[in-house]
Amino acid sequence: MSLDRWVVCEQCDSVYTRRPLRPGEVADCARCGHHLYRHHRFDLERLLALTLATAIVFVMANVYPVVALNAQGAYNAATIWGAVIATWESGVAPVAFISALLVFFFPLSQICLFAYVLLGLRRGRRPAEFRQAMHALSLMQPWSMAEVFMLGILVAIVKLHGVMTVIPGIGLWSFAILTLLLAALTSYDLQDLWDIAEDVEAGRPA
Ligand SMILES: [Zn+2]
Structure with a gap:
């Protein structure tokens, strides 16, 4: 037995x-x-698919303009990074720094850590830094607040709408989808991932 x-x-x-x-x-x-x-709420394959989908939408949200502004014929498209840099240059560096952490560095780190852990487990064993990666994921879980930033963008759009023409860009829709995907990914019970890792190592289907 x-x-x-x-x-x-x-x-x-x-x-x-x-x-x-x-x-x-x-x-x-x-x-x-x-x-x-x-x-397990999600098996390994589904969790990996969710991580990859989040990674693709993350790239789109960062590359494409969030909004295009049209003020008196002057057309200006802004990406998330453009907005962060503009915030930095306008003298409120702490806001720019926190925004960059919330919308870029935390989501990117979480996506990379999930991908690292899941791709390792898919090969049938825990990756070398499994324990550290899981620890980092649990530390970052309370800091996943992309939805706060999404709310900020929407408030800014509504306010600007009276002054100039605001056209939502692909980046905005991507960011909305990213918010949902990230919420699903980061609300994942990490204990499940420990259980999946045990199953994988014991050769049980995960
Ligand atoms: Zn007991």
Whole structure:
């Protein structure tokens, strides 16, 4: 009988036979109540597809103009980075810095870390820096606030609309979709990923 059919409670060393769970089910230790394993909301392939989709939309949101402004015949297209640099140059460096963190560096780091962990697991083992990557992901989870920036863009568009013609660009739609995808990705329960990693290493389908 193979060892991976058994699950040992980390808290009290009780041993159980692992059985398949239905969606939403959780297996807890009967003796101490410690969480043992759960049914995965997403399997490895779906999570990887979500990560890749987020990466593509992230590139689009950063490359294409968010809005095009037309004031008295002068046409001006602004990308997210253009807006961050303009904010920096207008003398409010802290706002520019925080915006850059929230809309660029945190999402990019999270996408890269998920891709690193998932691509490693897809090859059938934990990547070398799995533990560090998971730790970084859990640290960054509360800082995923792309929706705050999205709200800021919408408020700015509404305010500017009275003064000049504002035409939403591909970057804006991409950023809206990115906000949704990032919310799905970063709200992912990382404990599931630990469970998936255990399944992968034990040769169970993940
Ligand atoms: Zn226990």
